[in-house]
Amino acid sequence: QVQLVESGGGLVQPGGSLRLSCESSGFTFSTYWMYWYWVRQAPGKGLEWVAVTNSGRGTTYSADSVKGRFLISRDNAKNMVYLQMNSLKAEDTAMYCCAADQRLSLINGGKLADFTYWGQGTQVTVSS
Numbered sequence: 001q002v003q004l005v006e007s008g009g010g011l012v013q014p015g016g017s018l019r020l021s022c023e024s025s026g027f028t029f030s031t032y033w034m035y036w037y038w039v040r041q042a043p044g045k046g047l048e049w050v051a052v053t054n055s056g057r058g059t060t061y062s063a064d065s066v067k068g069r070f071l072i073s074r075d076n077a078k079n080m081v082y083l084q085m086n087s088l089k090a091e092d093t094a095m096y097c098c099a100a101d102q103r104l105s106l107i108n109g110g111k112l113a114d115f116t117y118w119g120q121g122t123q124v125t126v127s128s
Contacts, residue, residue, distance in 0.1 A: 002026040002117050004098045009122030020083040022098030038083045040094035046109045088126045097121040
């Protein structure tokens with residue numbers, strides 16, 4: 001059974017940094033081709049993709065709203081995906097979820113169930 005577990009969220013002041021982690025179990029990164037996503041959902045808003053990488057060459061994609069501030073990375077040996085978030089803003093406040101799918105989709109407004117695998121999320125609150 002595949003499980004994704006996120007950690008690293010919390011309360012941070014504007015301008016601060018956080019590093020989110022996503023640990024996968026029941027799945028070997030190097031065995032299957034997958035796209036690994038960080039998505040977020042703020043209260044009253046739709047699901048927004050934040051950053052994407054893949055289990056192969058590690059090509060990354062970042063949403064315009066976080067470009068230059070957030071960086072996605074993965075460690076295949078540890079079955080981990082990370083999201084380094086710098087220069088955080090109040091509008092970054094959301095529940096952040098890790099998700100995986102064999103397809104690449106950079107469309108907002110979907111739902112977590114659209115992905116093959118997803119975690120329960122970790123809350124990020126940016127406030128002074």
